[in-house]
Amino acid sequence: MVFTLSVNGDRLASTADPVTPLVDVLREEFHLTGAKPVCREGFCGACMVLVDGKPAPSCLMPVALAADCEIRTVEGLAGGGTLNPIQQALETCDAVQCGMCFPGMVVTLTHLLTTTSGATRDDIRAALTGNICRCTGYERIIDAAVLALAAT
Ligand code: FES
Ligand code: FES
Known part of the structure; x- marks a missing residue:
């Protein structure tokens, strides 16, 4: 089939x-x-x-x-070889370590960015409950999401 x-x-x-x-x-x-x-x-x-x-x-x-x-x-999620705002912010905040979790992080955070305005750090944490990162401690990832949300 x-x-x-x-x-x-x-x-x-x-x-x-x-x-x-x-x-x-x-x-x-x-x-x-x-x-x-x-x-x-x-x-x-x-x-x-x-x-x-x-x-x-x-x-x-x-x-x-x-x-x-x-x-x-x-x-x-990246158009024409250009990073989307979440990807750019993750790079700016130096949030990536081994990178294994990041495709999933980018998917979840891009969805948050495109569906929610005015999200707080707690909203971002809640959105990421289904994304496990074993390297970063999350704070730089959340910093990046705040940065991307502020720019949109
Ligand atoms: S591999 Fe699918 S949720 Fe972990
Ligand atoms: S950066 Fe290594 S698991 Fe998240």
Whole structure:
């Protein structure tokens, strides 16, 4: 069976088994390796993508369910090679360490930036409850989100 997925505005065909996790199809068939399969239990957020505009862990979504959805990965969040405001702010605040969590962080924070005005540090912390970072202690990530929110 062939599934056609809408990913970052492109229509892409997958021949994967219907229960294959979306993260594996993105990485192995479509070569979009931003989403990271780390815990595979919906816990860490490293595999986060936007599904119909909302952050969702792609490790828990069978590809068959994704076929009717608009998928946007971290690769689709920077336009024409230009970092989006969250990516720019994360770089400005020197917030990245190993980087494993950052594709998911960027997806979640981009969603917050585009859906919420006037978000507080507590709002940002709440938005990041599904994104685990083992390196940074979060403060610089939150600083970056505040910076990006202030600039929009
Ligand atoms: S790999 Fe999907 S939430 Fe951790
Ligand atoms: S920067 Fe290493 S896990 Fe977040």
